[in-house]
Amino acid sequence: QSILKENELLGAVLDDAKAAALPQCGRFLGADYILFFRTETSAKGGPCLQVRLLDTRYGFKIFDRLLAVEADPAGAEVVANTLSEYTVRNVKRLSVPLKELKMIGISTFRGEGLAARWDWLGDAIPGAIEQNLSGCKGLLLMERRAVTPLLEERGIGAVVPDALQAAAVHVDGTYRVDAGARQLSITVRVRQGTQTRDEFKLTGSVDEVEELCAKVAMRLAKGEVGGDLVPSLTPARESQMLADEAKTYLRREEAARAIAPAESAYALTPNSVDCQKLLLTSLLRGGLRREAGTAKNPQGSEKTFFRAMDLAELIVRGAAPAEIMTLYDETVYWKPLAYLLTFGLDWE
Numbered sequence: 001q002s003i004l005k006e007n008e009l010l011g012a013v014l015d016d017a018k019a020a021a022l023p024q025c026g027r028f029l030g031a032d033y034i035l036f037f038r039t040e041t042s043a044k045g046g047p048c049l050q051v052r053l054l055d056t057r058y059g060f061k062i063f064d065r066l067l068a069v070e071a072d073p074a075g076a077e078v079v080a081n082t083l084s085e086y087t088v089r090n091v092k093r094l095s096v097p098l099k100e101l102k103m104i105g106i107s108t109f110r111g112e113g114l115a116a117r118w119d120w121l122g123d124a125i126p127g128a129i130e131q132n133l134s135g136c137k138g139l140l141l142m143e144r145r146a147v148t149p150l151l152e153e154r155g156i157g158a159v160v161p162d163a164l165q166a167a168a169v170h171v172d173g174t175y176r177v178d179a180g181a182r183q184l185s186i187t188v189r190v191r192q193g194t195q196t197r198d199e200f201k202l203t204g205s206v207d208e209v210e211e212l213c214a215k216v217a218m219r220l221a222k223g224e225v226g227g228d229l230v231p232s233l234t235p236a237r238e239s240q241m242l243a244d245e246a247k248t249y250l251r252r253e254e255a256a257r258a259i260a261p262a263e264s265a266y267a268l269t270p271n272s273v274d275c276q277k278l279l280l281t282s283l284l285r286g287g288l289r290r291e292a293g294t295a296k297n298p299q300g301s302e303k304t305f306f307r308a309m310d311l312a313e314l315i316v317r318g319a320a321p322a323e324i325m326t327l328y329d330e331t332v333y334w335k336p337l338a339y340l341l342t343f344g345l346d347w348e
Contacts, residue, residue, distance in 0.1 A: 026056025093137040103168035105142035120307035128267040132217030210270035239268040255286030283308040
């Protein structure tokens with residue numbers, strides 16, 4: 001127990017000191033990976049299970065999920081089977097020889113000469129790329145905290161082999177929006193150290209950000225490991241698992257924490273109206289409502305507002321006329337939908 005330090009390794013942030021302890025844990029247990037479980041209780045939403053998979057070889061977190069504990073045995077079995085398959089596939093995709101393993105970090109994407117109403121794309125683009133890359137065999141996706149030392153040409157961590165660090169790449173870029181044509185262009189740069197290894201540009205509809213980011217991820221995967229993106233589960237099942245996690249946070253009245261899994265679920269199945277509505281709910285409850293009436297983070301509030309409005313517009317555009325009033329009647333959507341229905345869909 002003193003070697004494992006489970007509570008520390010289950011902390012929200014796996015910092016360098018905690019990551020450095022992982023190889024010791026791995027040697028003690030004779031394991032390349034450790035799957036941690038911790039129960040959580042909340043006054044709202046019932047008991048939950050935090051599940052974290054850690055790579056003891058290089059001190060990285062592979063995934064961190066929050067699952068609702070199902071009282072029904074059949075429901076619990078479905079959750080257990082999904083988690084087992086998700087874990088096994090993640091282990092298999094990273095269990096490759098060191099020379100075949102590549103590290104990649106997704107950094108900042110900046111808007112070029114755009115109004116503030118498009119700032120939300122600076123968060124959505126790297127997040128969607130990361131989610132799509134997370135299923136690539138032989139590709140170790142770094143957390144954002146690990147990208148900074150890579151940019152500064154410092155060591156990523158004491159337990160990461162020099163050869164793996166030397167071959168690590170980081171990805172950044174820019175984006176532009178033609179509001180009149182509703183067209184989005186993403187320029188992607190792949191860097192290794194101070195050298196730019198590759199640069200490319202993809203263009204698509206601003207209403208299909210997630211699809212465009214999936215194409216970016218596919219090109220990155222082929223360029224780094226020469227392979228295709230194979231999700232840990234089918235996209236629909238993985239999206240459902242992430243959506244369930246977001247719903248669990250909403251039930252626990254931790255809506256701000258629901259945004260990330262809701263964004264990930266939407267990135268995997270962008271055409272799902274349920275995922276669109278779930279993300280909109282999370283943004284309105286966890287972003288705008290949390291910051292309402294405060295000056296704590298006005299820029300963040302503005303980005304959240306425009307992200308929510310664009311998503312609400314997408315939902316309305318895709319809804320049949322008979323469905324619009326049904327959406328309008330759902331309390332969480334009434335403000336953005338009322339705005340759109342009153343002032344029209346083509347707003348700036």
